Amino acid sequence: MSESVGTRARTALRICPLCEATCGLSVTVAEEDGRERITAARGDRDDVLSRGYVCPKGALFAEVDGDPHRLVRPLVRRDGDLREASWEEAFAAVAEGLGGVLADGDPRAVALFLGNPNVHTVAGALYPPLLVKAVGTPNLFTASTLDQMPKHVSCGLLYGDPLAIPVPDLDRTDHLLIVGANPVESGGSLCTAPDFPGRLRALRRRGGTLTVIDPRRTRTARQADRHVAVRPGGDAPLLMAMVHVLFAEGLVEPGAAGKHLSGVADVARLAADFAPEAVADACGVEPETIRVLARELAAAERAAVYGRIGSTTVEFGTLTSWLVDVLNALTGNLDRPGGAMFPLSATARAPRPPAPGRGFALGRRHSRVGGHPEVKGEFPAAALAEEIDAPGEGRVRALICVAGNPVLSAPNGARLERALAGLDFMVSVDPYLNETSRHAHVVLPPPRPSRSPHFDFSFNALAVRNQARYTRPVIPLGAEERSESEILARLVLCASGAPDADPESVDAMVVEHTLSAAVADPLSPVHGRDAGDLARLLTGENGAERRLDLMLRLGPYGDGFGADPDGLTLAKLLEHPHGIDLGPLRPRLPEVLRTPSGTVELCPGPIAADVPRLRRFLTERRERPAAPVLVGRRHLRSNNSWMHNVPGLRGGSNRCTLHVHPEDAARLGLTDGGLAEIRGDGGAVRAPVEVTDAVRPGVVSLPHGWGHDRPGTRTPVASADPGVNVNQLLDGRLLDPLSGTAVLNGFPVEIAPVPAPAPSASPAPAPSAV
Ligand SMILES: Nc1nc2c(c(=O)[nH]1)N[C@H]1C(S)=C(S)[C@@H](COP(=O)(O)OP(=O)(O)OC[C@H]3O[C@@H](n4cnc5c(=O)[nH]c(N)nc54)[C@H](O)[C@@H]3O)O[C@H]1N2
Ligand SMILES: Nc1nc2c(c(=O)[nH]1)N[C@H]1C(S)=C(S)[C@@H](COP(=O)(O)OP(=O)(O)OC[C@H]3O[C@@H](n4cnc5c(=O)[nH]c(N)nc54)[C@H](O)[C@@H]3O)O[C@H]1N2
Ligand code: SF4
Ligand SMILES: [Mo]
Numbered sequence: 001m002s003e004s005v006g007t008r009a010r011t012a013l014r015i016c017p018l019c020e021a022t023c024g025l026s027v028t029v030a031e032e033d034g035r036e037r038i039t040a041a042r043g044d045r046d047d048v049l050s051r052g053y054v055c056p057k058g059a060l061f062a063e064v065d066g067d068p069h070r071l072v073r074p075l076v077r078r079d080g081d082l083r084e085a086s087w088e089e090a091f092a093a094v095a096e097g098l099g100g101v102l103a104d105g106d107p108r109a110v111a112l113f114l115g116n117p118n119v120h121t122v123a124g125a126l127y128p129p130l131l132v133k134a135v136g137t138p139n140l141f142t143a144s145t146l147d148q149m150p151k152h153v154s155c156g157l158l159y160g161d162p163l164a165i166p167v168p169d170l171d172r173t174d175h176l177l178i179v180g181a182n183p184v185e186s187g188g189s190l191c192t193a194p195d196f197p198g199r200l201r202a203l204r205r206r207g208g209t210l211t212v213i214d215p216r217r218t219r220t221a222r223q224a225d226r227h228v229a230v231r232p233g234g235d236a237p238l239l240m241a242m243v244h245v246l247f248a249e250g251l252v253e254p255g256a257a258g259k260h261l262s263g264v265a266d267v268a269r270l271a272a273d274f275a276p277e278a279v280a281d282a283c284g285v286e287p288e289t290i291r292v293l294a295r296e297l298a299a300a301e302r303a304a305v306y307g308r309i310g311s312t313t314v315e316f317g318t319l320t321s322w323l324v325d326v327l328n329a330l331t332g333n334l335d336r337p338g339g340a341m342f343p344l345s346a347t348a349r350a351p352r353p354p355a356p357g358r359g360f361a362l363g364r365r366h367s368r369v370g371g372h373p374e375v376k377g378e379f380p381a382a383a384l385a386e387e388i389d390a391p392g393e394g395r396v397r398a399l400i401c402v403a404g405n406p407v408l409s410a411p412n413g414a415r416l417e418r419a420l421a422g423l424d425f426m427v428s429v430d431p432y433l434n435e436t437s438r439h440a441h442v443v444l445p446p447p448r449p450s451r452s453p454h455f456d457f458s459f460n461a462l463a464v465r466n467q468a469r470y471t472r473p474v475i476p477l478g479a480e481e482r483s484e485s486e487i488l489a490r491l492v493l494c495a496s497g498a499p500d501a502d503p504e505s506v507d508a509m510v511v512e513h514t515l516s517a518a519v520a521d522p523l524s525p526v527h528g529r530d531a532g533d534l535a536r537l538l539t540g541e542n543g544a545e546r547r548l549d550l551m552l553r554l555g556p557y558g559d560g561f562g563a564d565p566d567g568l569t570l571a572k573l574l575e576h577p578h579g580i581d582l583g584p585l586r587p588r589l590p591e592v593l594r595t596p597s598g599t600v601e602l603c604p605g606p607i608a609a610d611v612p613r614l615r616r617f618l619t620e621r622r623e624r625p626a627a628p629v630l631v632g633r634r635h636l637r638s639n640n641s642w643m644h645n646v647p648g649l650r651g652g653s654n655r656c657t658l659h660v661h662p663e664d665a666a667r668l669g670l671t672d673g674g675l676a677e678i679r680g681d682g683g684a685v686r687a688p689v690e691v692t693d694a695v696r697p698g699v700v701s702l703p704h705g706w707g708h709d710r711p712g713t714r715t716p717v718a719s720a721d722p723g724v725n726v727n728q729l730l731d732g733r734l735l736d737p738l739s740g741t742a743v744l745n746g747f748p749v750e751i752a753p754v755p756a757p758a759p760s761a762s763p764a765p766a767p768s769a770v
Helices: 061-066 087-102 116-120 122-126 128-135 149-159 196-205 235-248 255-260 264-271 276-283 287-299 317-330 381-389 413-421 484-495 504-519 531-537 543-554 570-575 611-623 662-668 716-720
Strands: 009-015 024-032 035-043 075-078 081-084 110-114 140-142 175-179 209-213 226-228 303-307 398-402 425-429 442-444 465-468 580-584 629-631 658-660 675-680 683-691 699-701 750-754
Touching: 024 061, 035 061, 075 087, 087 110, 087 398, 087 425, 087 442, 087 484, 110 128, 110 381, 116 122, 122 128, 122 484, 122 543, 128 398, 128 484, 140 381, 149 317, 175 287, 175 317, 196 209, 209 287, 235 264, 235 276, 235 287, 235 317, 235 611, 264 317, 276 287, 276 611, 303 317, 381 413, 398 484, 425 484, 484 504, 484 543, 504 531, 504 543, 543 570, 658 662, 658 675, 662 683, 662 750
Parallel strands: 110 140, 110 398, 175 209, 175 303, 209 226, 398 425, 425 442, 629 699, 658 683
Antiparallel strands: 009 024, 024 035, 075 081, 075 442, 465 580, 658 699, 675 683, 675 750
16 A cells, blocks of 8 residues: 655555545655655556546645644643543543433433544544444534535435435536535535536536536636526526526426426416516526526536535525425436436445335424424434533533534634533544644543544445545654544443453444444345344454445445455455546436335425525515625635644635625725724624625625634644634524524625724624623
8 A cells, every 4th residue: 555665755545534525645654863754745647536536625635634733642730720631531521421421311312423533534424423323312413503404304305315415417417407506615525526617617518518507606617618697596486486496497307216206286377476687686687598507408418406505504505405406306407417416425325226215204293492303313413512502401511522623613703602611521532632622620631633544434335436535644653643543433332331450342242233234134135144143243453344344235336245255345445545436327217215105206295395584585585685695605715713823834825814895895894904893793893894796785704614713622733823712793593494504605784894993803892692
């Protein structure tokens, strides 16, 4: 896996964990003062998926990985202060703190917050589900309800499986309609495709067309044949009107997937009221443009509609996510090459004969304070603070936070911070002492990415090509470090009341459980064999690797423990360090379906029941004066809240500024470089103004993940130019009701100039919170 290029430096392969593109990196490892570290990174030209592509973040992997402000040793709170401690002391403190709260017999008192990087680590895929189970709490909160939960809900209802998410077949499509995504900066999301920009250029080179619907003229929009600057939040009516046009003009042609669709006529009825003229005000798009968008989509040989953050973290997130798939289905593009297809990852459940399933249930329970329905086992991240600070039986008194920074990523961080400060116990698994982890009683730092293994359990199931790649840690763990798998397994043991058990016993238990079920399953290739014998056949250096081997071998391309000697195993993957290509996406209907009817249920009840709200929105928007609304933006050289401490990624256009259209700037008295006060329901923040016509009039844009001005953090580079926390403008009440997802885009704000001439580097005052 690594080749020697000299005595002191060597190269090794490492899949980049910094965004969903999952590029293969070739890193240089050098030894200095007896310690190895990464000194350079470039794209791995032989990687089966990324073929040498790397973006500026990946190219700076050495700096991200080597950040000297990453924590190396655990921190434990003693006499109010977080101090370095040994791992044994730290786990003893967790066992005591967590055990103390759990000993009262009510698991609701412990909440979990799981943040985004969990989908970028091996440990984050393998252990959190066990941790949730071990704690036994209904109080699970994750970044999904700040992100893609609407897509899970719409796919859960459409296909019966919230994880059956179709992705645009990027390399074979002739027409791509992007709704609220900026993959040229984000690297792509819910669509794993290294070098997304190059793939978009290739689409246009082969004569295809790219249309982007976005209130901002983004770098993606600049690459498009057509850019439609929608009014934020207006996509549900816009896409509904496109559906209307398809029916009105006889353009509905579901194609091969048609025989698996039910509810088409019901969709036609729902869309009847949404003629282009009826929605034009609400979405700010001319009726004729809407007709053209629908006709182009229908006329294209192979087309795909693809939506992301601007389609999910909005008032009608679930409706919009559903409409994306409805448009693909009605135009015959669902599940066909060049359309929107279901990937089949190497660790997925092996395909089985199609059969009706149990479907997707919503609201099996409700949150204590806000009465929010459970979605996919979770409550809204926006409701975490109230579950801690509202008194009463079942109150959350302890928090396990893994790879999350909800103080910045969720609405109303000021309230959440006050709540966290009052917890009986909090543990953070995080490499940084930041806005959230500074409230913990124990901080457990995972090793640097270079010292962690990598396999994309989540993103392989969302990739534009089926493939599998695994990279082992590039540098061995130091004596003072613990793998993130061990850290999380030990948390599982602490929550199970067995803090001193061997962490690998957690993996052994999963292996035993999975194999026992497999040998009893007539459809499994190992049916009738001995589970113990099979367990002994697993290879791998540790429990996590053995579990990967298990999943690969029982998976769709697996060797079935000998049933298919050419099939996939961990050993085989290790023999192919640049990955194994498993071919282009293939049609998978009806095998993916788990709905009770065994069809794609195109018009699910809960979705239909939300349409009256959309009708009301049309009239409300017409009557409501156009108050400025705020949308976010991402910068290529950043990632949510945690990359501002890397000097090489700072500066240039990567700044926390308010983008304002020239017309609005003139009307509001704002000047380029001047300071603006932005006020929302949750508080006010001040940010420097950048006047630009890249935003649509009536829309301002402020990026998220900033606000590094708190005391007690250890991210001095980030704190030197902290920016402000956009989510302080929200009070946490604005949610997409079906998914519990926070409305982070398209919410109303008030903006006023701040008169005093302020130097642009001056930190904004602490946000005034409710
Ligand atoms: N206004 C607004 N708010 C948003 C968004 C938006 O577009 N606009 N986007 C939302 C989205 S899409 C998301 S996904 C969320 C993200 O929300 P979060 O997941 O809460 O935030 P992140 O900034 O991704 O960082 C999570 C934490 O993980 C830590 N971390 C980094 N690497 C590792 C690792 O390997 N292991 C562990 N254990 N920890 C690690 C970081 O130090 C950081 O503290 O934010 C959401 N918030
Ligand atoms: N460089 C970088 N890469 C990242 C991240 C990062 O922070 N930085 N974060 C990662 C994460 S966690 C995620 S989830 C992905 C997100 O990946 P993307 O969704 O591709 O990223 P965004 O830049 O948030 O793009 C959302 C777009 O929606 C637009 N928008 C806002 N409101 C609306 C609306 O009402 N309608 C429409 N049509 N558009 C709207 C915004 O202007 C923005 O351009 O990126 C991932 N990759
Ligand atoms: S595009 Fe994403 S995965 Fe690829 S190098 Fe950049 S940050 Fe890493
Ligand atoms: Mo995200």
